[in-house]
Amino acid sequence: MNMQSKPASTLTQCRTCGSKNLFLFLPMGAHPPANMFAKTADPEQRQPAFELNTQACLDCGLIQVADQVPDAFFEDYLYVPSGAATMHEHFAGLASVAGEYADGGLIVDVGCNDGLMLGHAVKAGATVLGIDPAANLAPLAKERGVDVLTAYFNPETAGEVLKDKGPAKVITTTNTFNHIDDLHGFMDAVRVLLDDDGVFVIEVPWGKKIVETNQFDNVYHEHMSELSLLSIVRLGQSRGMDVVDVTKLPVHGGSMRVFMKRASLGQAPTPIVGEMLEEERAAGLTERSTYEAFAERVDELGRQLKVMLADIKAEGKTVAAYGAPAKGNTLLNYFGIGAETLDFVVDKNPLKQGLYTPGTRLPILSPDAVAERKPDYLLVLAWNFFDEIREQMSDFEASGGKFIVPLPMPRLVP
Template sequence: MTFSCRHCASPVSLTLVDLGHAPPSNAYINAEAANSAELTFPLRVGVCENCWLVQTEDFTERERLFAADYAYFSSTSTSWLAHARRYCETAIERFGLSAESYVIEIGSNDGYLLQYMKQAGVPCLGVEPTASTAAAARAADIEVVEAFFGVQLARKLVEHRRADLVLANNVYAHVPDIIDFTQGLAHLLTPEGVISLEFPHLLNLIRDCQFDTIYHEHYSYLSLLAVDRIFKACGLRLFDVERLPTHGGSLRVWGCLEGATHIQTEAVRAGLAEERAAGLDRAEGYAQFQSQTDSRKNAFLRFLLKAHNEGRRVAGYGAAAKGNTLLNYAGVKPDLMPFVCDAAPSKQGKLLPGSHIPIRPPEALDQNPPDYLVIFPWNIADEIERQLTHLKRYGTQFITSDIAEN
């Protein structure tokens, strides 16, 4: 594997993991198209040994991955809504946001976050490329520009007004041209404006073998080391970083223009030092990930085969990208997992990409309670288990994909 780094253009030849071929993880299939040919692409991740950006080898364009009927709606998760509300309350208080301020969210999805800015009386704008989620935001009376973001769009937006806060939560990893995107963020800012980005932390991905968070929609797997370099290359600097429990361990970074007066906190220096100590600036820090991934995948498959041989019923919950990565890499089909339930109406009645496992509404679990329910979005497993706790009276056991290793 050799390709050019999307940040520094250096040759990338160090492989983090090769997950074979897979379809785009959110390309859910209509039942009538189940017998049609399905596009799959190599799912390989490399490590740039110059700037230490971990990234996919690109085989498909963003327009295919984030199509008009993109099925992920952020408001489906109550815990995610609570996280968004807390974020808005914190940002408003910390930076004194008011009716005189202006907030732009890149990747605003269905308005899950900006609704709280709007309720607080802070003027705001969403930027969202997918038509289905943008329409949901507009239905909530949130102004949305339906487009992919970069420098070109930023230049148009600042003709109206520059932003005091630009946020892009769980978007940065989804960006194919990370330099154009970051330069666009910088272009939007007032002189003392701030940028806020949340993204899953590469350190946790490596430590906890979170290989199921790898899919084509995630172009980059971000460390503080890599983001610090990218910001500097675009006239920005990090001045604070927070650790979050979301998505199995995330970072929230705060940035500003190089000449702004925001003082850098000790948390930035400590975070960079921790990553160096963990080997994220050395090839050996990435050397064991493939073997760990294969061990976890094989253990999950052994569990399914054992349950099948014993006549136990296994169902899944959460038609999430995490589950699709795992199911496709393990080669799981409906014989081992007859159905997966999901609360999102946009997914119900369709089939999971690759595995072609049917997606049913949660009520299907009451009609046919399984012996085991595999929760694929393990980052919100507690929330899901609370919602479905009544299944325990049927003997259903709630598990996650690493059950066989526990």
């Protein structure tokens, strides 16, 4: 049972550029926080649920969740990137880039999680520090040789680190910037800690890709923002920081790695910065009609998926889900897909096994359950890792099992 709770606050202006030119384009109803996994299947054990309303800023193309959940919901965190082989390779690449920029200086990773990226940097001989509020993840990082300061990153924390360790040559934040409410305060903290000629690196899903491939499930209370490059440029300008370079990345359905330096250095941006800003303009990221069309495609996606699942169930076939990512919980709760359709969910992350999905209360088991229970179909909720999942589940496919990949539009594989 979900218990409707009042949000901490509702935004009336853009989190990055401050504009009030906001368009509420996808109201998704009340959802429990997407990483608040239940300890029991008992629906009487209530879970708080908050409105999940999606706004777009028509001045800079930022997509944001209008309703803010209280901070304390995120201090015991269950997502770890090391569950996906794809992310090991990806973070080894980022560690190498950070190491080159740092050139022996301090690398600080904000939202370091289980220390996966910094662990690679440590192996290469770098000096590192992780900062993350999730106390339960610090011991996992420690095993990789990464020291973690368990704290929220703000100007006070940055000042303490500066006093203790000196300035950072490189500050990185991967898939954390989109979880931050006060982005201006975060940028102020970066300015406190960053060396005069240091670089700040932000890695997040790219708003243009989210819109183009119907990634409505990237929106949940913890993902407060889905960022366009323009929104980061505007945010930086307001805080004396310039975007000087950007790299397009394939992870998480299409991401960007944005490099920022102090504006006082006067460094000219590389050509790709202007090219990507032009791509965003051409894609209509500041036009109302773009988001109206996006919302219509999401409704059609839900309709097609529910028809496909109903047809499969009518044939007497069984369906389980692969992956219990936060995005999967947005999809299940918004489309109302629960235990009447899905028998169970499997996930490689041992922190989630034995728990139940928020709202829908589906049991989360180890991937071994697929071989034991032999469902006919697997709904791939972690669709961003589908290639890797398909490889892992080759026995399931060889024995006639089929995958349902829900985005950008539902399809059966093979």
